Amino acid sequence: MLIKYLDLTAQYRKIQSQAEPVILDILKSGNYCLGEYVASFENDFAAYCDTKFCVTCNSGTSALHMALLAAGIKEGDEVITTTSTFVATVAAIRLVKATPVLLDISLKTLNLSTDSIEPHINHKTKAVIAVHLHGNPCEIDEINRICRKYNLILIEDAAQAHGSTFKGVKIGSVGDMACFSFYPGKNLGACGEGGAVITNNSFYAEKLRMIRDWGCEKKYIHLYEGYNYRMDAIQGALLGIKLQYLEEWTELRIQKAELYKKSLAKKPLRLTQVLPEARHVYHVFAVMTEFRDELKKYLYQHGIETGIHYPVPVHKQPIFSGVCKSSNNMSNSETACGQLLSLPIYPELDDNKIIYIADVINEFYIRT
Ligand SMILES: Cc1ncc(COP(=O)(O)O)c(C=O)c1O
Numbered sequence: 001m002l003i004k005y006l007d008l009t010a011q012y013r014k015i016q017s018q019a020e021p022v023i024l025d026i027l028k029s030g031n032y033c034l035g036e037y038v039a040s041f042e043n044d045f046a047a048y049c050d051t052k053f054c055v056t057c058n059s060g061t062s063a064l065h066m067a068l069l070a071a072g073i074k075e076g077d078e079v080i081t082t083t084s085t086f087v088a089t090v091a092a093i094r095l096v097k098a099t100p101v102l103l104d105i106s107l108k109t110l111n112l113s114t115d116s117i118e119p120h121i122n123h124k125t126k127a128v129i130a131v132h133l134h135g136n137p138c139e140i141d142e143i144n145r146i147c148r149k150y151n152l153i154l155i156e157d158a159a160q161a162h163g164s165t166f167k168g169v170k171i172g173s174v175g176d177m178a179c180f181s182f183y184p185g186k187n188l189g190a191c192g193e194g195g196a197v198i199t200n201n202s203f204y205a206e207k208l209r210m211i212r213d214w215g216c217e218k219k220y221i222h223l224y225e226g227y228n229y230r231m232d233a234i235q236g237a238l239l240g241i242k243l244q245y246l247e248e249w250t251e252l253r254i255q256k257a258e259l260y261k262k263s264l265a266k267k268p269l270r271l272t273q274v275l276p277e278a279r280h281v282y283h284v285f286a287v288m289t290e291f292r293d294e295l296k297k298y299l300y301q302h303g304i305e306t307g308i309h310y311p312v313p314v315h316k317q318p319i320f321s322g323v324c325k326s327s328n329n330m331s332n333s334e335t336a337c338g339q340l341l342s343l344p345i346y347p348e349l350d351d352n353k354i355i356y357i358a359d360v361i362n363e364f365y366i367r368t
Contacts, residue, residue: 059183066197079101103116163188182195195231268289
């Protein structure tokens with residue numbers, strides 16, 4: 001038996017009969033960039049997130065870049081974020097030539113430790129990027145309070161957190177802007193690349209729309225620094241179809257996570273803590289153990305693929321050496337990177353396979 005870390009073909013089978021006629025229609029229409037399907041998905045996704053505006057683009061990285069540009073972040077400014085994230089969060093800050101200020105995490109939630117934010121704020125600090133790692137909401141209310149106190153822009157990196165909530169409020173609607181990735185493996189994934197920024201602020205929405213299309217106010221009149229970050233019509237259409245299933249798929253992810261928790265309860269593994277006010281949407285189901293590498297190998301020998309999100313914290317990435325500031329103590333992030341292991345989780349993953357994975361983990365601990 002091989003249990004894949006992710007099986008996107010299973011998801012495709014669910015939408016195949018709806019997707020294929022629409023793709024053919026688009027191919028015949030000759031309208032391949034932006035257009036009605038993208039506009040319709042933007043309306044639906046804004047409604048799903050309980051925000052006024054959604055501006056799609058061609059990746060989560062572009063979404064972060066656009067949000068920073070819309071917020072006017074530039075060279076000489078500092079942007080605070082977590083070191084435990086995918087590299088794109090920090091790369092986007094460098095795209096606007098600002099200085100990333102990388103902070104440590106809480107080992108319980110794996111998200112930004114809110115206590116460390118205020119001591120790192122100075123006159124150059126202009127924004128905070130709050131990441132909801134693995135789909136587990138960070139303490140967004142507290143981060144928002146700090147941002148309001150110091151007049152900082154709050155951008156949420158919700159690339160892994162479609163549909164998660166904090167105190168019943170959808171992630172992405174608390175900050176000034178929130179950025180999503182629709183990379184195929186995400187909880188809401190395109191069949192190619194895609195991203196979006198959502199906001200309740202009409203000024204930002206307007207600016208974002210221009211930035212994704214060469215800063216155009218109208219054809220050939222360029223008002224802002226912009227890029228070709230437009231979304232393809234086919235991706236907009238497919239995302240619109242998949243959005244209809246997102247809640248069903250999210251509930252299934254949560255059920256699978258609960259089954260893992262129950263089946264792994266007695267094992268000496270550390271599980272990520274979910275804040276009582278939060279809905280974790282389990283883009284990643286992570287466990288922590290000092291025997292991570294041995295366990296990963298053992299699971300692989302038993303036909304189980306796993307992942308590591310992420311093996312190296314951003315402050316240790318060679319590309320960022322000398323261009324980021326970071327707090328002196330990054331021990332929690334370093335521990336997490338050495339111990340995290342991501343187990344397979346997706347809506348179509350059979351419950352029996354989860355029980356099998358838990359049994360193999362149990363066997364590993366009996367043998368070691
Ligand atoms: C937290 C986070 N931010 C940003 C991104 C970038 O998204 P994309 O790959 O669509 O550019 C990702 C993608 O994995 C991510 O996980």
